[in-house]
Amino acid sequence: MSVALPSRLAGSPVSRRIVFLRHGQTAFNHGAMVDGRSQNPLNALGRRQAEAAGAEIMARRLVGQTSWRLISSPLQRARETAALAFPSAVALIEPDFAEVDVGALQGIGWTEATARGIVAADHGFTTPFSGGESYETAQRRAAAALERRIEECEGDLVVVAHGGIIVLMILSLLEIPGRVFPFAEIDNGSISVVELHRFGLHRAAKLKALNHTPF
Numbered sequence: 248m249s250v251a252l253p254s255r256l257a258g259s260p261v262s263r264r265i266v267f268l269r270h271g272q273t274a275f276n277h278g279a280m281v282d283g284r285s286q287n288p289l290n291a292l293g294r295r296q297a298e299a300a301g302a303e304i305m306a307r308r309l310v311g312q313t314s315w316r317l318i319s320s321p322l323q324r325a326r327e328t329a330a331l332a333f334p335s336a337v338a339l340i341e342p343d344f345a346e347v348d349v350g351a352l353q354g355i356g357w358t359e360a361t362a363r364g365i366v367a368a369d370h371g372f373t374t375p376f377s378g379g380e381s382y383e384t385a386q387r388r389a390a391a392a393l394e395r396r397i398e399e400c401e402g403d404l405v406v407v408a409h410g411g412i413i414v415l416m417i418l419s420l421l422e423i424p425g426r427v428f429p430f431a432e433i434d435n436g437s438i439s440v441v442e443l444h445r446f447g448l449h450r451a452a453k454l455k456a457l458n459h460t461p462f
Contacts, residue, residue: 264403264455265393265420265441266309267413270328270426271296272435275439280411283346283353283379286323293324294331296436299462301332304405309440314402320344320409328436338407343392346409350378350379354454371427382428385412390419397443417441420452433458 275282291299304310319338320328322345331340333436352360360366365377375381389412398406406413410433418425420441433439439455 251396255263262442262444264310265397265443266304266403266405267441268300268328268332268405268407269410269413269433269437269439270306270324270407270436271300271331272324276435279356280354281334281349281351281352281357281360288323289327289331292321293435294327294458295330295369297331300328301334301437303459303461304332304438306396309438310336310403310405312403314344316396316400316402317405317407318344318396318400319407320346320412322346322409325407325409332407333405339396339398341392342404343388344408344412347382347385347411347415348376348379350376351374352379358455360403363427371379372428381413383425386415386419386425386428389416393419413439417454417457419453434460436460436462 271289273282273287273293274290275285275287277290283455317329317333317336317338319325320339321340321342326338351365355365361368373381373383375384376416393406393416413433414429414431418428418430419438423430438456438459438461442455444451
């Protein structure tokens with residue numbers, strides 16, 4: 248799998264890391280309900296998960312060998328996670344890292360939503376949620392934003408976002424077809440790592456960690 252490098256990376260080190268951190272638990276997560284675009288805060292467990300994940304990332308030196316930047320979704324649970332995980336860093340806010348807009352599904356569990364006909368049990372990758380967007384649309388906007396940030400920022404990136412959107416960005420980096428979504432479910436406070444390696448004018452992405460939960 249290789250794609251042409253953004254021009255800004257032409258003189259960069261051979262490799263850099265994208266560390267994806269899913270936000271800590273919220274009340275909706277605890278109740279098996281879909282958070283979507285809600286502005287729910289972290290609960291007590293979620294705050295501990297955020298702190299543990301940040302400590303793990305720094306202790307294992309997943310970033311920080313050179314320069315790195317912290318980028319967060321604008322939703323409250325992600326911003327809280329970024330602040331608790333990295334209290335000495337200032338997060339850049341990326342609107343396009345917000346979770347998939349699930350429309351009418353927000354605040355409802357999948358089982359209840361399918362029983363009520365709000366969403367089909369076999370909801371497809373390209374099918375928009377009622378009042379929301381499709382996974383395909385969400386992947387396109389998040390992947391484009393990630394590529395912009397890769398080009399703009401030097402060094403490693405820590406991206407604090409949401410389960411669905413993180414998986415969609417990883418699929419895009421690895422050039423895995425979206426139809427396999429979800430190829431994995433990642434837990435609250437989990438760490439996933441993709442390394443980007445430069446070979447001449449091309450880039451190869453390698454999945455180094457998926458759904459590592461330090462707490």
